[in-house]
Amino acid sequence: MESYLAHIQRDPSDKIIAVQSVSKHCHNTARYAAAALEPVGLSAAGEAVGLLHDLGKYSEQFQDYIKDGAGTRGSVNHTFAGVRLLLERYHHEPPEDLADIAAELLALAVGGHHGGLFDCVDDQQKNGFRHRLTKKEIGYEEARDNFFRFCINQEELDQQFQAALNELTPVLEHICAMTGEEVSDERYDQETAFYSGLLARLLLSAVIEGDRRDTAISMNGAAFPPARSGEELEQMWFTLLTRTEEKLNAFSSKTPIDQARRMISNQCGQAAEQAGGVFRLSVPTGGGKTLSGLRFALAHARKYRKQRIIFTSPLLSILDQNAKEIRKYIQDDSLILEHHSNLVRTEENSEQLDERELLTETWEAPVIITTLVQLLNILFSGKTTCIRRFHSLCNSVIVIDEVQTVPSKMLSMFSLAVNFLAEICGVTVVLCSATQPCTEQIEHPIHGPIRDIVPYDPALWQVFQRTDIQSVGSMSLEQIADFAVKKLEHVDSLLIVCNKKNQSEHLYSLLKDKSFALFSLSAAMCVTHRRDTLNKLKSALGQSSQKTVCVSTQVIEAGVDISFGCVIRLSAGMDSVVQAAGRCNRSGEAGPGVLAPVYLVECQQENLSHLPDIQLGKDATQELIAEFAARPEQFQHRLDSDASIEYYYRALYRREPAGHHDYCVKDRPSLFSLLSLNGQYAQEHPYYFNQAFRLAGTLFEVFEENTTDVVVPYKESEALIAGLCSEKAQRDPFYLRSLLEAAKPYTVSLYQYQIDRLNEEHSLIPLQGGALGLSGHYSAETGFSMGESNLEFLWR
CATH class of the missing domain: 3.40.50.300 (P-loop containing nucleotide triphosphate hydrolases)
Known part of the structure; x- marks a missing residue:
């Protein structure tokens, strides 16, 4: 019976209550990884990676570590061995054919199943494959021999690799044909390398899924729904x-x-x-x-x-x-x-x-x-x-x-x-x-x-022309507030959309205590708060006895089924302007053939230095407005016509610096470069893959600001925060999951400088599951604010 273990589960007293052999885990992982890739015809490749991913656990060094139970996580390397076996057995330097590329693909997935794809060539020009081939004292030979003894023999592994190669060959050939012959060789090579990297990511996805799934089922009794035929x-x-x-x-x-x-x-x-x-x-x-x-x-x-x-x-x-x-x-x-x-x-x-x-x-x-x-x-x-x-x-x-x-x-x-x-x-x-x-x-x-x-x-599009976008020049926030009050004399409802939260907060304060219902919407409000506000806003809009104004950031611009009699939009990209116009006269309430006004205002002294994309869009819009004023017939006399939008995007792309679309990073190559040829770091390395996968993955973020989700004090969230502080949440993972799910609609995303300041004020509460709770600093009108504090929240 095999004595090499992949997992050991212990109770709180450190007594062993469940074990799983390496062979059982690798075969289970292989089966699940194969199923994950079956829809794209790569099940044999998934099975190969699953079989090899924990080969390194067949060493006495790892067995001593896992059985001792007192080691530091990650202190014994077990991911290099599978990479080394693949490269030694199936790879040539430099690559000679598709079999070599397939070996590298499988090696990337095997070597990345814990920490993600590794750097084939990093920013110090260190080769990730070579590093894994030459690493000392990882018990490779011992692990390899035990793998062939207990998990799969050499002939079976060769057959599995050939089956994976048979699947990967047409995919790799398709990737090579995807770019087309009309582009330059450099672009062809860049895109081919980028696609190949995504293929490596796909294989890695399957082995991570198989590994985590088997561990969850075998060691924690988790249940997953069966796949549908x-x-x-x-x-x-x-x-x-x-x-x-x-x-x-x-x-x-x-x-x-x-x-x-x-x-x-x-x-x-x-x-x-x-x-x-x-x-x-x-x-x-x-x-x-x-x-x-x-x-x-x-x-x-x-x-x-x-x-x-x-x-x-x-x-x-x-x-x-x-x-x-x-x-x-x-x-x-x-x-x-x-x-x-x-x-x-x-x-x-x-x-x-x-x-x-x-x-x-x-x-x-x-x-x-x-x-x-x-x-x-x-x-x-x-x-x-x-x-x-x-x-x-x-x-x-x-x-x-x-x-x-x-x-x-x-x-x-x-x-x-x-x-x-x-x-x-x-x-x-x-x-x-x-x-x-x-x-x-x-x-x-x-x-x-x-x-x-x-x-x-x-003819079909004509039906949906319900607004007229008009540029009305430049105003200060105070003038915009006065302009809004004046326009409200002619309509029952008005929406003002701002580029920044501090603009909306200031306009809200300028318009407060007037003779109309006033609402605020922004991302500083949790989902539940925004939902409640929208419901109240819709109710107010349905009452003809009272005029209604809403001051909002871009959160209201798209997908919100709500309609105002007039909209004021602070100048931004035309995509945002058109979305804001979509909240005006939405169902033709102004009457047949009547176009409701949407006023485009350039805000004086607006500082968008930290929002460069909005500034670029705003500049392109201003260029469109100038061209429109000179030749309106060229744009069918509408700022939102197809011709206008096309002109806007062309103007926007002209203004963006060279390489902007490649995800530029300060003092680094672009992420597109890192994920394709990686030309700045990779120079004459004897492998097909040269990407800096790990570096690129670390640098990637959809929005550059470092934000953290925090549970805010709004309505029922007080009880949720208390629950997430409890010992029961620490002991019971299912109870913890239910609380975390219930808390999602009560979160806002905060920037790192806000987190730092709140920590200094002791206004953040660490919760189970890695979450954070906010004490105070939340307004029932406008949501999160550094100026709002109520430290009695958790203790009253």
Whole structure:
């Protein structure tokens, strides 16, 4: 009987209560990794990586460590051995053929299953493969021999490698053909290397999934739902589609807008019959994009037996609105996972599985509702919790709402990732926006042609023209407040959208105590607070006896089904301006043919030095306004026409510095460079892969500011914070998970300087599960504020 152990579970008294052999764990991991990659035809590759990932545990050094139980996590290296076996047995220096590339791919996944993909060449020009081949005192020969004795013999391993190579060969050949012959050799090599890196990430995702899943099942008794067969998937999607279409068909078709929305929805249902790839869903604001996108996704998933549908939104306010709509039509919460705030923090370099990682979502639900940030983290973050979910994207439909909000700094990486998902992973990608970016203008574009789900129809679009965007020059905040009061004489409701929270706070204070209902909305308010405020705001808008004003940041701009009689937007990019206009006269309340005013104001003395993307967008908008004033007929006399939006994006891309879309990093090569050829660091290294994966993963963040989610004192969260401080939460992981899930709608994201200051004031409470709670500093009107404090919160 094998005596080499992969895991040992102990009770609080340090008594051993469960063990698992290395052989059992490797075979189980191989089976789960193979299943994870089966949708893309790489199950043999997944099985190979799973078998080899813990080869290093077959050493006496590791066995002494794990049986002692007193060692420091990660103090015994066990990930290098599998890498070394693959490279010694199947690799030539330099690479000679696809078998060598396949060996490197498998080695990257084996060597990265705990800490993420390692640097093939780091910023000190150290070669990660060579380092793993030459590392001393890791018990390699002993571990290798025991692996062949207890887990799989040499002949079987050779057969497994050949099966993996047979699967990987057509994928690698496809990657080499993806760029096209018309581009320069350098760009071809860059993109080919980038795609190959994503393939390595996909393999790593599968082995992390298999490793964590087997550990959770074997050592913690976790239960995972069984995978659905193709027939079961088709039947499930058919049921959901039928349910959705029945509700959609019950909608009224009395008004022209109702009729136009129905026509758009029907076209989405018909377009779903087309084969997968990349689609564009461009409909005017108010055209029913969420439900039309849902109909397309369900119909397409049914026809092509997709594993899941993933809806992403750029802002929590949009996600909250969309999730509510989607749940109404799916009518089965057991099929839906809403994932948008991860309070569970894990140790990324732990030798043993961090139990808190078991509290994170694995994205196995058929319908995922999440944020754009989560999707981008899955694609590019170095955290194993993010990498783990990559395989869950395969054979899915991904609907990216408000795609124009993808940060421009990462457009190259995003576009190429979309190509990889569509062409290698069998993903159907739907890019949704009323202001589609001109992706063909960037150096590394999404492969075209991108198919329009709803072709442009001037007559259909005319129905949704309900506003007139007007530039009214420059004003101070005080003048903007006076301007708002004056405009309120002619309408019953007014929305002011600001670029910065301090602007909205100041305008709120200037407008307070007037003879109208006043509301504030911003990301400084937790989701529950924003939801409550929106409900109160909608109720106020429905009362004709009182005028209503809302001062907001960009959180209200998209996905929020609300309508005002007039909008004032502080100058920003035209994509934001058009979204703000979508909150005006949304259902034609002003009357047939009446265009409600949307005033575009340049705020005097506005400092956007810490928001360079907003400043670039604002400058491009000002250029458009100047051109529009000179030749309005060129833009169909509308600032929001297709011609205007195209001019805006071209102006924006001209203003952005060279290489901006490649994710530039101060004093470093761009992340795109690090994830492709890595030319600055990699010089004549004898391997195909030269990427600095770990460095790039560490540097990647969707937004540059370092933010932390904090549970705020709002309504029921007081009891949740108390629960998260309790001994029961420390002892009971299931109780802890329920509290963390319940706390998600009561969190706000704070910058590091805010966290530091709050720590100095002792206003942050450490909670179980790695979370933080806020004591005071929260206003019932405007949300989090450094100036608001109520230290009695937890102790009254």
